[in-house]
Amino acid sequence: MGFRDEFPVLQQLAYLNAGTDGPIPRAAAEAARAELDAQLTDGRLMPHFERRHDLGDALRTGYARVLGCAPEDVAVTSGTTAGLGVILAGLAISAKDEIITSDAEHPGLIGPLIAARHRGATVKEVPIAELANAVTKKTTLVAASHVSWITGEVAPAELADVPVPVILDGAQGAGAIAVDVHELGCVAYAGPGQKWLCGADGTGMLYLDPDFGERVRTIAPTYFSFEDTSHGLDSSLKGTANRFDLPLPREAVALSKVALDVLEAEGLETIYARGVELAHTFATRLADAGFTVAPRGATTLVTFEVDDPEARREQLNARGVAVRNLPGTPYLRASVGAWNDESDLDRLLKALKA
Known part of the structure; x- marks a missing residue:
């Protein structure tokens, strides 16, 4: 075949x-059905949650291969928008900030940019080819598409050399073209599982540079964000990107993992x-x-x-x-x-x- x-x-x-x-x-759909059948017959007891955890870690490792980074620098999310949202929401953005973006962004990034503007930031739109050239002494952040969702144009390679952090929307990059987050010089890269990686709706990835991650607050921690939940209000959050993991359905994670297996086999x-x-x-x-x-x-x-x-x-x-x-x-x-x-x-x- x-x-x-x-x-x-x-x-x-x-x-x-x-x-x-x-x-x-086909193999991914079969994997999802198998996970649902197991829940149907076995119930959702501790082995179920252990299985969810193992599948999530396996998917994280696969996403890390796609992005060219270490697994501990990747969160398993519900998609590109979720990743972009937690980064921009978690930054201490104020009227002192000027954010450069392209003039043809997807709503998945436009939403977080509007929220940043409500917090006082200036958001400046330029053609995607001019993203690097538009950075000035006033600029504090670039947030834009790696690949334009409208035309398929690619953000300029010179973004890797700009003196401010770069956050990339990888919705049309991850799984479609080769991605190396270190070569791109970005501090965050958010991507989907359902597009070019042929996975389940509601799955995705977020690369977060560890040093830059220290600047990103965890605005809405989930159960998965904690190192140990047994300490109540004294419980500490994880220091790595996986504090932004989302509790995804077992069958969805299995579908995305096996879909990636099929692609990697090719x-x-x-x-x-x-x-x-x-x-x-x-x-x-x-x-x-x-x-x-x-x-x-x-x-x-x-x-x-x-x-x-x-x-x-x-x-x-x-x-x-x-x-x-x-x-x-x-x-x-x-x-x-x-x-x-x-x-x-x-x-x-x-x-x-x-």
């Missing part, structure tokens, strides 16, 4: 929607290279067919202009092609993964002509 065969949805759809939700591998570097190369082919052939393709980087997103994007999305879906329209823009977005092939492109082009 080939890699593409791991994803049953591809038998019926040209599935180009991993930028929202990736296709679920080889993450192979997946990155194949996805980026195929996305370039999509962009080229769409342009050759007369569509205006948005400026993009070497990523897995291909965004192109159409009339009435929402209606065109529904028309394409009815013809077995799953893409996304981007509200407030003239764009449809095709998310191209290593599980796709040129037959999906052919199906997209045929449906567009129809």
Whole structure:
């Protein structure tokens, strides 16, 4: 069985929607069902909680491999937005702060930025390509996308050298292209489990630099945040990133872990290279067919202009092609993964002509 065969949805759809939700591998769905069946028959006693803990640690270790960091620097969260939120909420932001961001951010980061502005910070928007150049002596923080969710443009590598902390929204980076948080020079990187890593909705990751983490307060500790809960009000919180762990369902964590196992068995570097190369082919052939393709980087997103994007999305879906329209823009977005092939492109082009 080939890699593409791991994803049953591809038998019926040209599935180009991993930028929202990736296709679920068969083995991952089976793993989730097995965990639910075990809870059904065995109940949820101490072995259940031990299993949740073990699965969470295994997923954390896998996420650390994706991010190129140590497992103790990774929290297992409910998604990109949760990670960005706890970092920005936990910082002592005031009127003294100027935060640089891009002018095309996702609501998952816009929300925490609005909250920072309510606390007095100045939030300055610039094109993603200008993020590093926009940093001045007034700037205290950069918070922006690693890969633009709209166009697939990549944040400039020069961000690694700016003299202020950089927080990255990795929703379209983690699992789609190679990520090394140390090379990126960021102090925090939040990503999803359900998109390019094909895991469960409501799973995700947060890398937190240990030194920078000392500046981040834990605003809403959960049970998982404590070193030892037996001391009541004297209980201390963990000092590592996993104080931001969230209590996720056992079956969801199992699904995300096994989905990552499937990807790693194919080889993450192979997946990155194949996805980026195929996305370039999509962009080229769409342009050759007369569509205006948005400026993009070497990523897995291909965004192109159409009339009435929402209606065109529904028309394409009815013809077995799953893409996304981007509200407030003239764009449809095709998310191209290593599980796709040129037959999906052919199906997209045929449906567009129809």
